[in-house]
Amino acid sequence: MEVEVIQSAEDLEMLSPFKVDNNLWGTKTVPETYGYLGFVPGDGFYLKMVCKEEDPLRKYRDMNAPVYRDSAMEAFFLFESERERYIQPTYLNFEVNANGALLAAYGKERIYRTYFAKEEHQEFACSARIEADRWSAALRIPLSILEHIYGPLCLEAGSTFTCNFYKISEAAEIEHYASWSLIETDVPSFHLPEYFGTAVISGGRRGGGQG
Structure with missing residues (x-):
């Protein structure tokens, strides 16, 4: 995946x-689920995901609620840093439903994760929008929060990191799972950094949109 440098x-x-x-x-x-990821140097990453789903299941409204039990879209990220070069790396997960309820945490494995606080959620500026035939979610991932976790990150053209993006519902009546980067396991879990795909920050070339 190429992650373009953008202005906003x-x-x-x-x-x-x-x-x-x-x-x-x-x-x-x-x-059908797709998304856009861009990088603003000195600021952070901006993400928008779109799902062509009418009237999505959306019960949860609170911060860090288990939105994966609704209909949710998710983004997981892992960055390399000098601080973690020789230890099991930390990855971040962002999970959101059509109410804009965001579950956001970080850690080294599926259990014992650290949830982001209210002040950090405000910096993520997560929002959701419901339209007639689809819903979308958008958020910001500030460099300041990433560097609090990882230490200094030199993110520029040519820098790489790994990530994965998901569509999920654990609700029995609509249960489904999908990913951007393929996961090859028998047991359902998105918390598998070994199956994250590689992303590279590129210059400011523009691609086509999708409606």
Whole structure:
């Protein structure tokens, strides 16, 4: 994946979208899901994900609620740093439903994760929008928060990191799982950094949008 350098979040939909189209663990159908990821130097990453799903399941409204039990879109990120070069790396997870309820945490494995506080959630500026035939979610991932976790990060053109993006619902009536980067396990879990895909920060070239 190429992550373009952009000027602001308003430029996101000028980029080429990534698609969350690997159905997992027996899932037959998943609402079409795609997204845009851009990088503003000195500021952070901006993400928008879109799901063509009418009237998405959306019970939860509170910060760090288990939104994966609704219909949710998720983004996981892992960055390398000198601080963690010789230890098991930390990765971040961001999970959001159509109410804009955000579950956000970091840690080295699926259990014992550290949830972000209210002040940090405000910096993520997470929002969601419901339209007639789709819903979308957008958020900001500030460099200041990343460097609090990882220490100094030199993110510029040519820098790489790993990530994955998901569509999920654990609700029995609509249960489904899909990912951007394929996960090859028998047991359902998105908390598998070994299956994250590589992303590289590139220059400011523009791709086509998707509606």
